[in-house]
Amino acid sequence: MVGRGLPCSFPVGWTAGSVPSEREIRVYAIVRSGGRQHKVAVGDIVEVDKISTAKVGDTVELSTLLVVDGEAVTSDPWVLAGIKVQAEVVDHHKGVKIDILRYKNKTGYRRRQGHRQQYTAIKVTEIPAAAK
Numbered sequence: 001m002v003g004r005g006l007p008c009s010f011p012v013g014w015t016a017g018s019v020p021s022e023r024e025i026r027v028y029a030i031v032r033s034g035g036r037q038h039k040v041a042v043g044d045i046v047e048v049d050k051i052s053t054a055k056v057g058d059t060v061e062l063s064t065l066l067v068v069d070g071e072a073v074t075s076d077p078w079v080l081a082g083i084k085v086q087a088e089v090v091d092h093h094k095g096v097k098i099d100i101l102r103y104k105n106k107t108g109y110r111r112r113q114g115h116r117q118q119y120t121a122i123k124v125t126e127i128p129a130a131a132k
Contacts, residue, residue, distance in 0.1 A: 027069045029127050031062040031085050040124045045090060050118035054089045060122060062087060067130055074130040086126040095119055 028041040034049030040062075054060050061084040067074040074080060095117040102111040 027067075027127055029064050029068070029085050030066040031064055033062050037065060040085065040127075042124055042127055045121055045123045047119045047121055049120070050092060051089065051120045054120065056089050056091060058089045059125070060087050060089060061085065067127065069129060072130070079130050083128050083130060085124060087122040087124045089120060090123050091121040093119055093121065
């Protein structure tokens with residue numbers, strides 16, 4: 001893809017010196033928040049459903065479903081019960097507006113409704129290591 005106006009053949013965001021190697025230790029966790037699951041790593045900013053009890057700057061704990069630390073994968077529920085991912089609340093905001101339209105043919109029935117979901121942006125600050 002070099003000849004089509006793109007500067008290099010690396011994926012977007014990578015440079016020649018920043019291609020991840022196999023030896024780098026990647027620590028990430030799968031956490032549950034608001035009935036959804038999110039893959040997070042330290043430093044990530046993630047949008048979750050609104051956490052109404054938290055204010056901007058507060059620290060929140062997220063329950064962990066899986067922790068991957070390089071080659072070690074922790075999925076034991078007894079071990080994960082003691083691991084809580086720490087995150088800091090960055091922002092509360094609304095998502096994009098979605099339109100809900102209902103229509104029935106030949107009856108004159110039309111309804112329009114809009115919705116904007118409330119979100120909380122959190123920044124993951126710490127993923128504790130599993131006790132061995």
